[in-house]
Amino acid sequence: MVTETIHSLLDSYKSQISSYDEILASDGSIKPYWKNLFIGLEKIGNLELKNRLQEIKNKIRENGVTYNVYQEPKGLNSPWKLDPIPFLIEQKEWESISKGLQQRAVLLDLIYRDAYGDKRLLKEGILPPELVFENTGFFRPCLDVKLPTENQLMTYAADMARGPDGRMWVLDNRTQAPSGSGYTLENRVIISKIMPELAEDVYISRLSPFFTQAQQSMFKVFREKSEHLNIVYLTAGPNNETYFEQAYLASYLGYTLVQGDDLIVKNGYVWLKSIEGLQRVDVIIRRIDDEWCDPLELRSGSRLGVAGLLQVMRNGNVLVINPPGTSMLENSALNAFLPSISRHFLGEELILPSVATWWCGQEKERAYVLEHLHELIIKKANRKQVFRSVYGRQLTHQQLQELKQQILQNPTEYVAQQETSFSTTPAFVEDHIEPRYAAIRAFLTATPTGYQVMQGGLTRSSPIKDKFTFSNQYGGLSKDTWIISDEAEVIRERIKLPGLLSQKAQSSLPSRSAENLYWTARYAERTMVASSFLIITLNALNFQRNFGSTNKTEHIEILLKTVSRLIRMENGFTDENKEAFENPYPLIYESIANDNQRGTITSSIQSYMKAIIAVRDRWNQVTWRTVDNIENINQRLKNIHTRQNPNDIQNALNTLQNNLFTFYGLVNETLPRNHGYYLFEVGKLVERILSKVTILRSIFSTKTEQFVETELMEAALMSHFALVNYRLAYKSNFEMEYVLDMLLLDQQVPTSLSYLLKALNEALSKLPQNSERLNEAQKAILQASTQLQLVDVNELNKVIEADKPYLKLDQMLLDIYGHVSTVSNFIANLYFKHTFTQHSITDTLMDVDNDL
Structure with missing residues (x-):
């Protein structure tokens, strides 16, 4: 019976396929591992699959997994979208794909080093000079910037889709600050918890070794210079589209998450502004675009980068991953020249093909594009020039003529690509399974033994049926990517990172x-x-x-x-x-x-x-x-x-x-009981004391008749969560003297002013101090505590019969409020003096280059 329903489910799915699909082998049969997946889906059932999808959404919301969508009123902190059905690739095929990705990473690294070095490709006529000197990702200040590593391209990501020949085709290169690996990791965590049945009887390659290899590579580079590395993760801030991932990876890898204003160049080094003082930075993993990295030599108006960063890199005093200037490799026109460049540098043909590309800066290619414009996809060569792809077949005759004129006016700015039908994959959409176009982003990191490929990736499927679009900015759905085999993965020997324990102990607080x-x-x-x-x-x-x-x-x-x-x-x-x-x-x-x-x-x-x-x-x-x-x-x-x-x-x-x-x-x-914890405690205690003082001054501003005062005393005790304590001590007898004694002086009550001031002083003592003497904040607390300890509650309870104000009580509370406000100002001036007003950086965060 189960077999019949599985066949029915597969037959139903196959009847919807309009192009090559991932579940089909070259002979049209169902791939065995996809058949096993459908067996698991059938056991779960459609109704339960809907429930699991809701569980995924709940887990995403609970974990705070977000992706900021620009140009949307509710775009900030939009929930990440994850399909419950994974994307499957068999291990042997992935090994072949990995070789092609490694070849391409090596090739792009050579192109980068040549463009900023000998320029042999230009001298020998293999690459047109316009694709270097008119490339918006090429920066002349970076000509003499070199990393102390063999590979300059330390991290690389490639977007791929399966073409009509059954092979994976490379669609785009991500070289300046590839995004998506953190979402890949989170997708795996969520799917493994909510869809465990689908992984039965198969072995799925792990993702974590990829990150360990990346860490090991950095430590090997600096092992001769220092045993203890200070690595920071440079983000554009919470408004950036992938800020969740940046914070997630910084936490996962144990790096310090920073923004540009947290760093400063001084004496030839990059320093982190922390509450402990300036701390030298060894490695910067950047997630901001090239041109924003150094306002001194690149984009002058940038508040996202670090002034003087390039000079520190020239001196070899900081490692930036990836180095500024690598965005030149994302130029779409390079795809047209990669086969010849591969033959020139490597003596090899490309293992993974690219989509057929014509650069309009060449006369012959431009003539072909203009003649076949209605069949092609038109793009800007430079990705930083915001321009959505134009499908020629969707244009009217008039629109085609206008596009031709645009190309003729600036031919070097345009490329044309062949419109190709890529494969679809099962996706759970609108409560049923249907084929959707999909693309996978693969990730690579440079190691001393060559480029290593993550055993998985970030797959995204189209939110619109029969349309090849998968950007998360336009509603793309992510999928967990499984590299599967019938044999268990060999457990690698645990990699020991030198100086890691000391590095952890020295972690600083920006x-x-x-x-x-x-x-x-x-x-x-x-x-x-x-x-x-x-x-x-x-x-x-x-x-x-x-x-x-x-x-x-x-x-x-x-x-x-x-x-x-x-x-x-x-x-x-x-x-x-x-x-x-x-x-x-x-x-x-x-x-x-x-x-x-x-x-x-x-x-x-x-x-x-x-x-x-x-x-x-x-x-x-x-x-x-x-x-x-x-x-x-x-x-x-x-x-x-x-x-x-x-x-x-x-x-x-x-x-x-x-x-x-x-x-x-x-x-x-x-x-952990570090400076961050004690600053949190200081903030909580400062606000608590100021609020309690405000309540007491308002409630006991004047003496009232007995009934009213009893109600107010009870309210005051309740606001301090001390009513039970009071009744245990004094039963139900509400007396002003006793209430004030408990709320002001009782050290056993954790909300009394005396207790709070003592706790505040203890938290302050755990923070970095400039000297052994009392600072202004400690002096203010000492004054407030002393004034409180010397008070006579009986005197506070006395009023002047004329207008019945509690003058002494009010004055004492007002003095304490002033002293604690001094603490707040001192904290800001001493520990937050390195921060600046956060500017509106929406325009700087339109991260077209790293769009997911």
Whole structure:
């Protein structure tokens, strides 16, 4: 019965095939490993496959796997798309493909070295000079920049698809900063957890050896110079399309994630600006385009790179992977000359063919292109010139004539390629399996023994049926890529990386990361305090509405005023805005949902998300799931309205509070006790003290009648999570003296001001100091602690009968607020002084060259 349904499933799929498909052998039979995959799919069943797809989406969201889509209102942090059906290639075929990829990597490396060296290809007429000197990826300042390695092209990626002859054809080369290997790794992790049945009875090659080989190669280069390497991963920042991958790989490989402003050139070396001071950088793995690397010699307006970087490279004092200038190899016109260049340099024919390409800068080729324009695909030779491919067959007669004129005006800028039908592969789309065009990106890294190929890759299938387009910018779907065999992979001997333990111990914290960790904690705590106090206020409102007396609402008014002061509402609950107290819910909802007003719950969560994403390489997956929960709650809170049941809002706030507590617990349990952890603690404690002081000053601004004061004391204890402690100590007897003693001085209560100040001082003491003497922050804490310890609670409880303000209490709290604000300013000036205002860099991040 199962066999019949499998045949039915295969027959159904085969009936949809309109071109060569991956499941078919050259004789039209089903490849054995694809047949086994369909057996697994049949066992799972279509309904369960839909459930598994949803699990994949949930896992992607929980893990924070994103891809930023430009030109879309909701493009930032768009969820990554992953098909549950993998792409399969048999091991023997992959070995043959790998040889072709290695040959091409060697060839491109030789072309690069020749273009920036002897220029034999130009002198002997093998390569037209326009493809070098008019190439937007060729930079004259890089002529004398050389890496201290045999291969200059350290990493390389190739986009491939299976052509009509059954072989893999190379479509594009990625040479300056190849992207996708991190997504490849994450795809494998997710599919192995959610689709394990599909891997039964087959052996799938592992991905991790590829990354280990890359690390080993770097250490071998520098082994003679230093046993301990400081390797940084240079990113354009959170707005970059592949920022998730950059943070993911930096964390996976143990490198420091940095932006251009985190680095500086001084005394002939590149230095990392960290809170410990300047630290020398040995290796930069860059994920920014060539021209942005050095504003001193390349693009002057760049804030993404490091001024003076090229000169440090010339001196041999830093290794940059890949070196600036390698984007010249991505010029599409080179494909037309690769066969002759291969014969010239290697004495070999290309193992892997390219799509037939004609460069319009040659008279004969241009004439052919103009005559067959309706059959060809027209592209710009230089990929940095934004120009989407034009399919001649889709153009009208008038459009064809206009395109001919464009080509004739600037012929060297255009290439034409043959439109070829590539293979399709099974994809689970719209709840069923159907053929979709697919392409695979393969990754290579240079090692002392030659280029090594990853045993897998990033496969992407078209989001549109019968259309060969797979860019993630246009909705492409990714797939896990399995290199499979019937025999287990030989386990390689573990590679020992010299100096790794010492390198780990010396890992530094960039100033920008330090600042984002600090503000992650502050915004988390700001959200926690505000949401907790809103819960208290809403409970009081609901109780008053259902059971209280309409004559005794003074405590409600004071609680509402406190909400306004915590959230810093411009037109909040004030004496000048009396009508707001009559129906407080609209303003309460605004204090939660208005994300355009600073200080509201949703605004604080948004700021928290921006800060935590900027240091996402610091968080494990469990922590990130909690962050994802917080972000989802924020979306719910943004949509609340005045007609909504207050209980629903309270439930959402309770869930938010629980997740923030979970986040704090995970930070405490998982973050290493390094400078990053203590800066996080400092940020949390500073915000907590300032918020608690604000609450106490607002609630106990003046003496009120006994009933009101009792309600306020209970609210104050609840906001400090100390109500249970108080009742254990004093039963239900609420006395101002006892309440103040617990909230101000009790060292056993972790939310008392005395406890918090002591904890803040301890966290500060763990941070790098300029001298053994007390710094300004420690002096401020000492002043606040001393003032608090010397206070007489009985005196604080006294009031002047005329207007009944708690003057001494208010003045003391105001002084503590000032002292702790000094701590915040000192932290920013001392540890964050290397950071600068982040400029809008959307235009610099339109990364056409590394588009996935």
